[in-house]
Amino acid sequence: MKFLGNVLAVIVGLFIFSILSFLLFFGLIGIIAASGEKEVSVEDNSILHLNLNGRALVERTSDEDLNFGPFGNPFGGGLQAGLVNLKKAIREAKTNDKIQGIYLNTGLILAGQANLLELREELESFKESGKFIIAYDEAYSEGGYYLASVADEVYLNPMGAIDFNGLASEVIFLKGFFEKVGIKPVVFRVGEFKSAVEPFILDKMSPENRLQTQYFLDDINQEMIRSVANSREIAIDSMLVINNQMLVRKAQDALGYGLVDGLTYEDEVHAILREKLGLGEDDEIKTINATNLGSVAKSSNLTSKNRIAVILAEGEIMSGNMDGVISSDKFAKEIRKARKDDNMKAIVLRVNSPGGSILASEVIWREMNEAKKVKPVIVSMGEVAASGGYYISAPADTIVAQPNTITGSIGIFGLWFNVQELINDKLGITTDVVSTGELSDFMNVARPLSEVEKTIVQNSIEEGYEIFISRVAEGRNMSPEAVKEVASGRVWTGSQAKERGLVDVLGGLDTAIEIAAGKIEAGDDYRVIYYPQEKPWFEKLMDDLSNNVQTKILQARLGEYFELYQNLEKVKNYQGIQARMPQEIKIY
Numbered sequence: 001m002k003f004l005g006n007v008l009a010v011i012v013g014l015f016i017f018s019i020l021s022f023l024l025f026f027g028l029i030g031i032i033a034a035s036g037e038k039e040v041s042v043e044d045n046s047i048l049h050l051n052l053n054g055r056a057l058v059e060r061t062s063d064e065d066l067n068f069g070p071f072g073n074p075f076g077g078g079l080q081a082g083l084v085n086l087k088k089a090i091r092e093a094k095t096n097d098k099i100q101g102i103y104l105n106t107g108l109i110l111a112g113q114a115n116l117l118e119l120r121e122e123l124e125s126f127k128e129s130g131k132f133i134i135a136y137d138e139a140y141s142e143g144g145y146y147l148a149s150v151a152d153e154v155y156l157n158p159m160g161a162i163d164f165n166g167l168a169s170e171v172i173f174l175k176g177f178f179e180k181v182g183i184k185p186v187v188f189r190v191g192e193f194k195s196a197v198e199p200f201i202l203d204k205m206s207p208e209n210r211l212q213t214q215y216f217l218d219d220i221n222q223e224m225i226r227s228v229a230n231s232r233e234i235a236i237d238s239m240l241v242i243n244n245q246m247l248v249r250k251a252q253d254a255l256g257y258g259l260v261d262g263l264t265y266e267d268e269v270h271a272i273l274r275e276k277l278g279l280g281e282d283d284e285i286k287t288i289n290a291t292n293l294g295s296v297a298k299s300s301n302l303t304s305k306n307r308i309a310v311i312l313a314e315g316e317i318m319s320g321n322m323d324g325v326i327s328s329d330k331f332a333k334e335i336r337k338a339r340k341d342d343n344m345k346a347i348v349l350r351v352n353s354p355g356g357s358i359l360a361s362e363v364i365w366r367e368m369n370e371a372k373k374v375k376p377v378i379v380s381m382g383e384v385a386a387s388g389g390y391y392i393s394a395p396a397d398t399i400v401a402q403p404n405t406i407t408g409s410i411g412i413f414g415l416w417f418n419v420q421e422l423i424n425d426k427l428g429i430t431t432d433v434v435s436t437g438e439l440s441d442f443m444n445v446a447r448p449l450s451e452v453e454k455t456i457v458q459n460s461i462e463e464g465y466e467i468f469i470s471r472v473a474e475g476r477n478m479s480p481e482a483v484k485e486v487a488s489g490r491v492w493t494g495s496q497a498k499e500r501g502l503v504d505v506l507g508g509l510d511t512a513i514e515i516a517a518g519k520i521e522a523g524d525d526y527r528v529i530y531y532p533q534e535k536p537w538f539e540k541l542m543d544d545l546s547n548n549v550q551t552k553i554l555q556a557r558l559g560e561y562f563e564l565y566q567n568l569e570k571v572k573n574y575q576g577i578q579a580r581m582p583q584e585i586k587i588y
Contacts (some may be wrong), residue, residue: 040288040292040295040296041296042096042098042099042288042293042296043098043286043288044098044286045098045100045277045278045279045286046098046099046100046286046287046288047099047100047101047102047103047273047277047285047286047287047288048089048090048093048099048101048102048103048287048288048289048290048293049102049103049105049287049288049289050086050089050090050102050103050104050105050106050289050290051105051289052081052104052105052106052107052109052144052147053105053106053107053108053109053137053144054079054107054108054109054110055079055080055081055109055110056079056080056081056110056111057080057081057083057109057110057111057112057115057116057119058080058081058082058083058314059082059083059084059312059314059350059352059382060082060083060084060085060312060530061080061081061082061085081290083115083118083119083509084312084509084530085290085291085294086119086122086290087118087119087122087510088290088294088297089289089290089291089293089294089297090102090122090123090125090126090290091122091125091126091297092293092294092296092297093126093131093293094125094126094128094129094131095129096293099131099288099293100131100132100276100277101131101132101133101134101273101276102123102126102131102132102133102134103134103136103273103287104123104133104134104135104136104147104148104151105135105136105137106135106137106140106143106144106145106147106148107137107138107139107140107141107144107148108137108139108140108141108144109141109143109144109147110143111143111147111383112382112383112384112406113143113146113220113223113224113383113402113404114381114382114383114384114401114402114404114405114406114494115352115382115383116143116146116147117223117227117402117403117404117508118382118402118508118509119147120146120147120150120227121508123147123150123151124150127150127152132152132153132276133150133151133152133153134151134152134153134155134269134272134273134276135148135149135151135153135154135155136154136155136156136264136266136269137156137157137160138156138157138159138160139157139160139161139162139163140156140160140161140162140163140164141163142163142164142165142166142167142224145162145163145164145228145259146224146227146228149227149228149231149232149259150227150231151231153261153262153272154259154260154261155260155261155262155263155264155268155269155272156251156254156255156260156262156263156264157251157263157264157265157266158251158263158264158265159251160251160263161250161251161254162248162251162254162259162260164242164243164246164248164254164259165243165246165248166221166243166244166246167217167220167221167224168217169213169217171198171199171205172199173198173199173202173203173204174199174200175199175200175201175202175203176203178200178417181422181426182419182420182421182422182425182426183417183418183419183421183422184417184418184420184421184448185197185200185201185415185416185417185418186415186416186417186418186449186454187200187201187413187414187415188413188414188415188416188454188457188458188460188461189411189412189413189414189461189489190411190412190413190461190462190465190488190489195208195209195489196387196413196489197413197415200415212490212491213491215496216406216491216492216493216496219403219404219493219495219496220404220406220493221243223403223404223493223495224404225239225240225243228259232258232259233258234257234258242257242259251263270285273285299527300527301524301525301526301527302527304522304525304526304527305343305345306345306517306520306522306525306526306527307343307344307345307526307527307528307529308344308345308346308347308348308513308516308517308520308526308527308528308529309338309341309344309346309347309348309529309531310348310350310509310513310528310529310530310531311331311334311335311338311347311348311349311350311530311531311532312350312352312530312531312532313326313331313349313350313351313352313353313364313392314326314350314352314353314382315352315353316353316354316355316356317353317355317356317357317360317361317364317388317389317392318356318357318360319357319359319360319363320360325356326353326356326360326364326392327360328357328359328360328361328363328364329363330532331364331367331532332363332364332366332367334531334532335347335349335364335367335368335371336367336370336371337531338371338531339367339370339371339374339375344375344529345375345376345520345522345526346375346376346377346378346516346517346519346520347371347375347376347377347378347516348377348378348379348380348509348512348513348516349368349377349378349379349380349392349393349396350379350380350382350509350512351379351380351381351382351385351389351392351393352381352382352383352384352385352389353384353385353386353388353389353392354384354386354387354388354389355386355387355388355389355390355391355409356387356388357388358388358391358412358464358468360388361388361391361392362391362467364392365391365392365394365395365471368392368393368394368395368396369395369475371395372395372396372397375520376397376516376519376520377395377396377397378396378397378398378399378400378512378513378515378516378519379393379396379398379399379400379512380400380401380508380509380511380512380513381393381399381400381401381402381405381407381494381503382402382405382509383405383406384405384406384407385401385405385406385407386406386407386408386409386491387409387410387411387412387489389407390407390408390409390410390472390502391410391468391471391472393475394471394472394474394475394476395471395474395475396475397519398504398505398512398515399502399503399504399505400503400504400505400506400507400508400511400512400515401494401497401498401503401505401506401507402494402506402507402508403493403494403495403506404493404494404495405493405494405497405503406491406492406493406494407491407492407493407494407497407502407503408486408487408490408491408492408496408497408502409489409490409491410468410469410472410483410486410487410488410489410490411465411468411487411488411489411490412461412464412465412468413461413489414457414460414461416443416445416449416457417445418445418447418448418449419445419446420445420446420447420448423446431446438452439452439453442456443457466480468487469483469484469487472487472502476501476502478501482501486500486501486502494506513528
């Protein structure tokens with residue numbers, strides 16, 4: 001059976017590769033053909049179409065990203081939408097006389113609450129122009145409806161549904177798996193709330209972790225309900241009942257409780273759009289997407305000498321110079337470059353990270369601290385800026401976060417695995433060691449740790465925690481004792497963190513940029529430049545193709561065990577002392 005499974009996996013892999021190669025070939029032909037097309041222009045009486053259904057909302061996508069149409073990028077990498085890019089297009093639509101409104105599809109968008117709030121705020125600003133926003137989808141997730149509710153009119157398919165029943169956070173626990181295969185985790189940590197290691201040693205949440213999760217989840221849900229209630233002009237108390245009891249269970253319920261303005265099919269929504277545009281029944285609706293509209297938007301203050309560097313730090317914090325993470329070498333270099341560049345008058349670090357290596361965090365912290373000595377340094381927290389994400393934020397002059405940002409988690413841990421039972425009893429493998437000193441085979445995974453080894457590691461963890469506390473205390477002008485009262489690895493929302501002195505201002509990236517401009521007394525005369533520079537589109541495309549083929553083959557081979565494999569793969573990133581979130585928080 002195993003042989004047959006391997007053969008089938010290879011066949012599936014080759015099949016997927018053949019299809020992707022076919023798409024790549026014809027895609028390149030299309031790209032070459034498109035390269036000769038005329039420059040993008042906006043037609044009169046147009047609509048900005050924001051189709052975010054099924055897309056992952058990230059900080060930024062390349063300005064060179066191609067428009068692959070409704071089916072997205074056929075070469076892999078998934079469907080993504082950049083928050084920076086979307087906001088740029090919405091601002092252009094607000095002031096461009098040829099754009100009459102926005103048609104919004106947000107259904108099953110994949111995004112955290114803080115980034116959804118930031119995009120929602122941009123759409124609210126757009127409405128100040130007097131132009132319309134119409135939202136429609138066949139089904140809405142909680143986040144999708146949260147974003148869509150900002151529209152003047154929200155429509156739902158008559159057979160559709162809205163997931164509006166509050167937020168939940170689920171944790172996958174691996175203790176039982178490790179027991180079955182003969183792996184014994186050994187944990188070193190400081191703080192009762194530092195529960196990043198719980199999935200390895202427990203089979204359910206600890207009381208402390210459940211407490212903190214409930215606390216920040218309730219706050220995030222309250223923020224969502226307030227926003228939706230305000231947009232839909234429904235009393236907050238009524239909205240709470242609708243949400244808590246999941247009273248919207250079918251499309252008719254959504255209409256009855258006022259969450260949507262009508263149950264319609266998409267062609268009927270198009271008829272509404274035609275009416276707003278003053279078009280006839282058979283007239284074509286002229287639309288433009290965010291990528292194309294963003295390309296015609298003129299950058300302001302191109303000659304300004306007041307330049308603000310916005311460094312986008314997204315992902316886990318790791319040592320080295322890797323892509324797709326906040327690698328210490330790469331981001332320390334970016335911050336150092338901005339510090340030494342006399343044309344850069346201020347630095348804004350946009351942090352969207354659950355943390356990671358404390359060593360890598362320390363390297364980035366050092367550059368942030370050095371930069372602060374010579375120019376204003378502002379931090380903008382995105383969806384999550386916790387643990388190591390807070391570590392690198394601590395030196396900033398001002399920390400800005402959304403009310404529903406996840407932050408804090410000031411604490412560290414270490415994790416080690418004893419695989420003796422697995423290799424000896426399960427696999428029949430034995431080892432033997434010759435050493436010159438008592439600790440020459442320090443923390444050998446093929447045997448239990450000695451008490452001396454445990455003491456050495458625990459002391460390192462406690463020393464690391466004290467350093468973390470001192471970094472925060474210095475950056476926030478707090479006493480170490482005051483920091484410890486809100487630390488111990490506990491997670492807070494942005495509004496809760498502000499109440500406790502860990503955040504200065506509630507707002508998004510634009511708020512952070514405005515604060516930076518104010519500190520250099522630039523008024524409106526400043527230019528924003530984003531770093532790191534994006535890879536050329538073709539290089540990104542080939543990376544996506546390679547990664548997607550490998551993922552599809554693994555999914556075909558592992559089936560229902562693929563998610564477990566992904567969780568185990570992440571354990572490899574837990575090497576060394578970690579300043580990381582209590583767990584990978586998935587809110588749905």
